[in-house]
Each structure stands twice: as structure tokens, then as C-alpha cells.
Amino acid sequence: MPPSKTTDEPDDSHTWELIERCFLPIAFSHAIAVTLGTILNTLGISQTSSFLLFLLFLSLSVGFTLFYHNLKVTAAGKAVLITGCESRVGYGLAKRLDELGFTVFAGFEDSSKNHETMMNLKGETSARLHALQLDITNEHDIHSVFLYVNENLPDGAPGLWAMVHANTWIALGECEWIPQSVFKKSVDINFTSIARMTQIFLPLIRRCKGRIVLVSNILARIPSPVRGLQCASGAALEAWGNCLRLEMRRWGVDVVIVETGDYVAGNTWLKNNVGILNQSRDMWIQLDPQTRKEYGEELFQKEMLSLEKYIKGPDADLTTVQRVLTDTIVKTFPLKRYAPVTRKERLQAFVSDHFPKSIYDIIYVD
Known part of the structure; x- marks a missing residue:
């Protein structure tokens, strides 16, 4: 596999995960301390301060x-299915889980x-590790892999512990320019086929009270x-995944969304300079x-050639992404959403989520 690009920016995604995990306990601790302190002081039982109770x-x-x-869970006797292992993300995760x-x-x-x-x-x-032919848009491949996985589970395993959808297909271009056939292929690979494959494998995952990991994008x-098109397919996948998470709670199945950063994780429609032209x-x-x-043709060519920055140059450093994806499999209680992204991307997502769209446009678009 190609070498990764190193980065000087520290990985603070783990810090944000801890903050998210501890936010509610801290808030509830404060509320309970204030309530209990007030009750004890009012009844004259104790003059303990709310601050000491809070601590x-x-x-x-x-x-x-x-x-x-x-x-963390015990790896022995647990099976994981990973799609899109021709990509660096899937390839690296398969190696790590096997270790x-x-x-796998x-x-x-x-x-x-x-x-x-x-x-x-x-x-x-x-x-x-079992390397399999699996085109997720091919119904025959999906059913063949289902039968193979069911017949080759580890001894004593009731089902499949986890399924990671690491496949992706990216089409770049302004919304008005992209042909309908490319729209259909992108939606099929990045959303429809993922939903269909999940439906087929859910019975195996339910038996283990396992988890489904959806690799999306910030x-x-x-x-x-x-x-x-990439924004739209990612939003559709996340909305569907959130609904599936609520539906699977009764079965003890976790649905985890991993929002990766601004890099091309898998296959692209536009692959190189000649392909772009x-x-x-x-x-x-x-x-x-x-x-x-x-x-005007001049504007069109200028726009298309500007896309090189998304698909050329050094490969992204996927160390943080690999760590997060591993956590979604090995942690007993994974978070519902992970965002192994840069500080700049995290801030941009925060502005997009919480600020008026006019402010976002001024800062990041205009």
C-alpha cells in the first residue's frame, strides 16, 4: 500500500471523545449536588455545601x-466483515483487526x-483472514458472502460481531454538470447498496448483539x-444510520457513524489528470x-482542473481514522458517532451546525 503522509497537527479526537462521554455525567453530578444540598440544608439535616457534594x-x-x-471485548471467537478493502482504510483496518x-x-x-x-x-x-469477492452493488455477491460468512464463523460464534462499510465512490463536479448515470452510481454505492447489504446481514449481527459501522465523511x-454529490450521499447515509440505530436498540445492536476528514478514502470517478480531461x-x-x-467552456475547464487538489498529492495520514475504526470494534460501549478530523474541519462543522447559513457562507464560501 502507498505510504501515508505525516502531519504535525496533534490528534485531539480522543480528547473530544472523552468530553462527549463525560458531558452528561458532569451535568447530572451538578444537578444532583445542588438538589441534594438544598434538601439537606432546608431540612436541617446537614449544612454540607453543594460544591463538596458536586465534587x-x-x-x-x-x-x-x-x-x-x-x-474492551475479547477478540477471540469474534468475526468482522469489512467491505471496500481495496482502499487504504479497509486494507489497514483488516490488518489491524487480524493482529x-x-x-476477518x-x-x-x-x-x-x-x-x-x-x-x-x-x-x-x-x-x-478471508479475502472475498464482494461488489456491494451485486446481489449475487452479497448473498454468496452471506453464506460463506455463515459457514465459516469461528467455533462457538453465534453470528457476526461487526460489519464495517468502508467502501466509497466519489464523484466530483458541480451539481448541474454531473450526468444522471454518475448520480445513480454514486447513490447506489454510497447509500442504497449499503442499506441493502445491512438488511441481509442484520440477522447474523443480532445473534451477537454486535455492531454496524458506517464510514461517512464530515x-x-x-x-x-x-x-x-458526496455531501448528499453522506447526509443520506447518516440520516438512515441514525434511524437504524434507534430501531436496533431493542436488539442490543450498536450502529456507529464515523465521519472521516477531507480526503479521498476509496475509489474516485476522477482518478488522474488524463481522466479529468x-x-x-x-x-x-x-x-x-x-x-x-x-x-462557458473556459470556466468549465478551469473548474474541473481545480479538482486535482482533492485527488492528487501526498496520501492523507489515516492513523487517527484507523484508531477510531478499531475502537468501534473493540470497545464494549462505543460512541454513537466519531469524528476523526482536523481542528479546522471540526470548527467548520460546528459553524455549519450552529451558526446562520449566511455567516457560514461569508466565512467559508464567499
Whole structure:
């Protein structure tokens, strides 16, 4: 696999995870301390200050929260299915989980095209790892993998412990330019097929009270020109995942959303400079004459060539993403949402979520 780009920015995602985990215990500790202190003082039972009670409840609640936050499951006898292992994200996660002792079913979109990558992965891992042909848009592949997984679960395993949807397909371009066929393919790979595959594997996951991990992107919460299709498919996946999480609570199944940062995690529609020129020409031809006249070919070519910054240059450092994805599998009580992103991306998402859209546009768009 290609080398990762190192970054000088510290990984503070773990700090934010702890803050999210401890926020409610701290708030409840304060409320209980004030209420109990008022009652005791009113009844004349004790003159204990609310602040001392708060410190007592805070130490107990935060200590207990940190205890169960760090609880981990035993890897032995647990199986994990990962899609999109031809990508760096899926490949790295499969290796890491195999090292921890999980039985890993690694799905590759095209086994013939990715034969060398599959052989490399099998050569770097134990016999517990199974490299499989799995095109999630192909119903036959999905059912074949379901049968294979069901027949090759570890001894004593009632079902599948986790399924990680690490596949993605990214199309770049302004919303008006992208052909309908590309829209359909993007929605199919990034949302529809994920939902369909989850439906088929849920019975196996329910048996283990396991978890489903959906790899999304921070763009699901950040509007971004030229990446509207990626924003839309990510938002659809997250909305569906949140609904599924509520529905699966009765079964003890966790649904975890991981919002990755601004990098290309998997396959892209526009792959290189030559591809950009060829496919941009195809897009231009498919536009109606009036639209071409209004935009002008010079603007179109300039916009398309500017997309190189999203798909070229050094590979992103995926260390934080790999750590988070591993946590979603090994933690006994995973968070409902993780965001292993940079401080800049976190701030941008905060502004997008909580500030008026006009303010967001002024800061990040205009």
C-alpha cells in the first residue's frame, strides 16, 4: 500500500471523545449536588455545601464513565466483515483487526482487478483472514458472502460481531454538470447498496448483539461546492444510520457513524489528470447547449482542473481514522458517532451546525 503522509497537527479526537462521554455525567453530578444540598440544608439535616457534594458525585460519575469507556471485548471467537478493502482504510483496518485476534472477512470490489492487493493482505495476515469477492452493488455477491460468512464463523460464534462499510465512490463536479448515470452510481454505492447489504446481514449481527459501522465523511455536515454529490450521499447515509440505530436498540445492536476528514478514502470517478480531461469533456458534451453557453467552456475547464487538489498529492495520514475504526470494534460501549478530523474541519462543522447559513457562507464560501 502507498505510504501515508505525516502531519504535525496533534490528534485531539480522543480528547473530544472523552468530553462527549463525560458531558452528561458532569451535568447530572451538578444537578444532583445542588438538589441534594438544598434538601439537606432546608431540612436541617446537614449544612454540607453543594460544591463538596458536586465534587463527590463528579469523582464517582467520571471515574465510572472512564471505566466503562475503556472496556474492551475479547477478540477471540469474534468475526468482522469489512467491505471496500481495496482502499487504504479497509486494507489497514483488516490488518489491524487480524493482529488483535479477530476473524476477518475482507471484501474486495473486484477480485481480479485487485488480485495483487488481496494476495498482499493475505500474506501479511494470519489464516483467520478471508479475502472475498464482494461488489456491494451485486446481489449475487452479497448473498454468496452471506453464506460463506455463515459457514465459516469461528467455533462457538453465534453470528457476526461487526460489519464495517468502508467502501466509497466519489464523484466530483458541480451539481448541474454531473450526468444522471454518475448520480445513480454514486447513490447506489454510497447509500442504497449499503442499506441493502445491512438488511441481509442484520440477522447474523443480532445473534451477537454486535455492531454496524458506517464510514461517512464530515462533508455530510459541511456544504461544499463541487462536492455536492458526496455531501448528499453522506447526509443520506447518516440520516438512515441514525434511524437504524434507534430501531436496533431493542436488539442490543450498536450502529456507529464515523465521519472521516477531507480526503479521498476509496475509489474516485476522477482518478488522474488524463481522466479529468477526458471525463470533463464527456460531461461538457452531455450538457444542453444553453447550459454550455451560460457557463462557458473556459470556466468549465478551469473548474474541473481545480479538482486535482482533492485527488492528487501526498496520501492523507489515516492513523487517527484507523484508531477510531478499531475502537468501534473493540470497545464494549462505543460512541454513537466519531469524528476523526482536523481542528479546522471540526470548527467548520460546528459553524455549519450552529451558526446562520449566511455567516457560514461569508466565512467559508464567499
